[in-house]
Amino acid sequence: MPALITFGRVLFAALFIYLGATKLFAIQPTADFVASKVTIPSQLAPYVTQVETATGMTMQQLLAIGAGVFETLAGLMIALNFGVRFFAIILILYVAGSTFYFQDFWNQSAPENAKTVVDALKNLALIGALFIIAGYGRGPRTAEPAYGDV
Numbered sequence: 001m002p003a004l005i006t007f008g009r010v011l012f013a014a015l016f017i018y019l020g021a022t023k024l025f026a027i028q029p030t031a032d033f034v035a036s037k038v039t040i041p042s043q044l045a046p047y048v049t050q051v052e053t054a055t056g057m058t059m060q061q062l063l064a065i066g067a068g069v070f071e072t073l074a075g076l077m078i079a080l081n082f083g084v085r086f087f088a089i090i091l092i093l094y095v096a097g098s099t100f101y102f103q104d105f106w107n108q109s110a111p112e113n114a115k116t117v118v119d120a121l122k123n124l125a126l127i128g129a130l131f132i133i134a135g136y137g138r139g140p141r142t143a144e145p146a147y148g149d150v
Contacts, residue, residue, distance in 0.1 A: 005136070006081070012129060013079035016091070020071030023064055030064035037102050038063070070094065081138055088134035092127055099123040 023030045040048050040059055048059050055062060074087040074094075103120040105113040 009081070009084075009133065010079045012133070013075040015126075016071045016075030017079070018075075020068045020073070020075060023068030023071065027061055027064050027068075030068070031058065031060040033102075034063050034067075035060040037104075078133065085134050085137050088130045092130045092134070095123050095127050095130065 035058075038060075051062065052058055057065075071094075074091050077083050077087045078091075099120055103116050103123060105116040105120055108116060
């Protein structure tokens with residue numbers, strides 16, 4: 001049974017590894033998509049300008065890089081069974097937030113929002129799987145004596 005759970009966890013993590021890598025290999029299209037959905041609050045404008053000046057990149061590009069790195073890292077950590085609960089919980093928050101900002105089917109009319117509704121439901125299923133992974137953690141541990149055969 002643990003082999004099946006490990007195999008399922010690796011297959012699940014492959015989705016996040018792939019999505020993160022595609023964001024990193026296509027930074028500008030991802031940044032354009034982020035720019036179309038996310039607006040930076042005016043209160044953060046001075047700080048955003050400082051960050052953009054220091055890095056030579058737009059905030060949307062930095063957000064695209066951050067999302068790509070995070071998705072790839074979280075997927076790898078879940079696949080490698082390291083920090084599974086932590087990364088699953090962080091991914092729950094990330095997927096919920098990205099669903100809210102990028103799958104806004106409630107702002108679309110009924111026939112045009114069908115694909116967006118399906119994408120939001122897929123994200124809801126991912127959140128459910130992440131809750132299972134977070135609840136299961138690293139998996140069963142064998143009961144070994146603390147000091148060997150003393």
